[in-house]
Amino acid sequence: MVDFSLTRRDEELVALAERENKIALKHARAADVHSIDGALPFALPHPDVAGLQDPFEALANDHEGTSSEVIAEALMMISSAADADLRDRDHAFGSLVLEEFGTDEQKAKYGHLKLAIGLTEPGAGSDPSMIRSNSRYDAETGDYVLNGEKTFISFFNIYDGAVTLVRGEPDEKGNRPFHTFVVLRGQEGVGKVPSIRKMGMRQHDLAGFSMQDVRVPEIAKLSADFAKTFSKFNHNRPLVAAVALGTCRSMLDFTRERLEARGISIDYAKGAAGRSAAEDRLIRMEALWEAAWGVTMYAKWKQTQVGTPSYDYRTEASISKAIAGKAARTITQTCLDILGPEALSEHYLAEKWFRDVRIADIYEGAGEIQRVLVAREMLGYKRELN
Ligand SMILES: Cc1cc2nc3c(=O)[nH]c(=O)nc-3n(C[C@H](O)[C@H](O)[C@H](O)COP(=O)(O)OP(=O)(O)OC[C@H]3O[C@@H](n4cnc5c(N)ncnc54)[C@H](O)[C@@H]3O)c2cc1C
CATH class of the missing domain: 2.40.110.10 (Butyryl-CoA Dehydrogenase, subunit A, domain 2)
Known part of the structure; x- marks a missing residue:
């Protein structure tokens, strides 16, 4: 049976991540402008979160009742646009x-x-x-x-x-x-x-x-060796996708809000012929987001089936990163088009999201490379390293 519902514990953890994200949004511009050579413009943990429960620590301490620890981790990353890391989180x-x-x-x-x-x-x-x-x-x-x-x-x-x-x-x-x-x-x-x-x-x-x-x-x-080291990417690639999706979610929500402020509210029931071009483009971007969400969660689900130190979900991991990395570029670019000059203003975060998300399609294997890896697997082609 296919079941996309979240457990109560998933929801609790996602809510914690969303709360943290709201606070991070307030400090996003400072982190963007003043982070220089690894030095941040604020101490970690940031005083605004110092007394609050750390969402990822909460997950590490208690993942009982989640859809699985790795699925909950990805859901939480999608819920948090990673605008400003307010804690001394370990990315090592x-x-x-x-x-x-x-x-x-x-x-x-x-x-x-x-x-x-x-x-x-x-x-x-x-x-x-x-x-x-x-x-x-x-x-x-x-x-x-x-x-x-x-x-x-x-x-x-x-x-x-x-x-x-x-x-x-x-x-x-x-x-x-x-x-x-x-x-x-x-x-x-x-x-x-x-x-x-x-x-x-x-x-x-x-x-x-x-x-x-x-x-x-x-x-x-x-x-x-080479294979063991690179096997660690299987866990991480869908998480890179998840972070990009988090940023895109912020961009889509912001675009919808700005359209609403201009009197354009999205009516999903209207059908393509009854919509304005701006509405139609936004809806298409939301559909693309959903598709990227689907392959990302599928990669994490596959990981739960085969176990984390395994090569048997590497193709799903590559697919999620290839699709989400490309989707993130398309979504942020299209939202800039829909928003017009407002999108370029540093008064808002849209231009920052556009800059941030580009990296998802480069590090941990660029999009082109993910597509090569998927094609190699599907065609049964093995290239010997020399
Ligand atoms: C923010 C950030 C963090 C990073 N962190 C780390 C890290 O912690 N550790 C680490 O080791 N590296 C890290 N990297 C490096 C990253 O993994 C590489 O930049 C990435 O693998 C691309 O390699 P490259 O820069 O040499 O580009 P190149 O390999 O020169 O690629 C340039 C372009 O050509 C394309 N290309 C290359 N080969 C092909 C092909 N066969 N077919 C089609 N297109 C192709 C690529 O997709 C890319 O678009 C990081 C990079 C960034 C931006």
């Missing part, structure tokens, strides 16, 4: 890799740290087979020696370091396997790259680092 992707693939000894050594994920390089983003950062084992000291450069790394300048994907030494067939290492910020040979200013999501710090003969002990080498 590298820490998730350590948690899943680290030994007890490695978790004891690095588990308390916040670790970013270091995959992208100046010449290797969409195509990780181009990764040139490398590791060499020094038999004399028992250390690994790392060289290379990573760019566009979320939160590197404010976290403790990064789980970093590099090439190892050639095996007997001449292939260079992928390895992951914990690289700490500030350790000898790790060069700092200034934070990168970007058009949207300015509260999200972005930086990079270089590695010049960085020596790391054997314990810093995780068992996560």
Whole structure:
């Protein structure tokens, strides 16, 4: 049976996320304008939420009665436009890799740290087979020696370091396997790259680092190879879709309100022939939003069926990100068209939502790459990494 109804606990958690979002909207412009190099214009947690229950902590503490923890998480992200993060929320992707693939000894050594994920390089983003950062084992000291450069790394300048994907030494067939290492910020040979200013999501710090003969002990080498590391994207890609949908929801609601203020109220029963062009375009965007919502929730449902550390929902995860990433661009662009000059005014948040949402179709695998991944899976095409 297909059942789209939310449980009472889902609804409670969504209500908490919505409450937080209303407060975040008040601070969105400050976060957008004044977040510089990872420094925020307010302390975390923001005083406005300090005494309130943290929605995601509430979920982590008690997910009994939800449709499932991962579904509730996605629903909450859709309910919150991520306009301003008012809490010191942990986005540490590298820490998730350590948690899943680290030994007890490695978790004891690095588990308390916040670790970013270091995959992208100046010449290797969409195509990780181009990764040139490398590791060499020094038999004399028992250390690994790392060289290379990573760019566009979320939160590197404010976290403790990064789980970093590099090439190892050639095996007997001449292939260079992928390895992951914990690289700490500030350790000898790790060069700092200034934070990168970007058009949207300015509260999200972005930086990079270089590695010049960085020596790391054997314990810093995780068992996560290429496939294991990338498997963590399956959980995250529908969440990127969910965040984009949250922003689009704000944009659609705002557009409807502004139309209403101009005397145009949407009558869904009217039929296409009886509607104005503005109404018709808005309704089409709402339908697109619903479709993207559907594939996103489907990916999360599939995750509940096959389990989180699984590759068996990777196609659904890619579909959700491809569809929601593209939908988000279309929805925000069309709403700008419907709104006219009001949309461009910094008096409102519409122009910020338009800037913020573009990123959803780039990071964690651009839309084009998601479509390649889905096509590869459907056609049974496997490309060997070299
Ligand atoms: C806000 C933000 C946060 C990020 N956080 C992290 C992070 O924490 N860790 C990390 O490692 N990386 C991170 N990234 C990097 C991100 O994952 C890459 O930017 C992304 O994978 C694209 O790689 P690229 O920038 O090298 O672009 P390219 O790979 O050069 O792609 C440029 C364009 O070409 C298209 N393209 C490339 N190949 C193909 C193809 N075969 N077919 C069709 N089109 C193609 C792409 O879709 C894209 O539109 C982040 C990026 C951003 C913007």
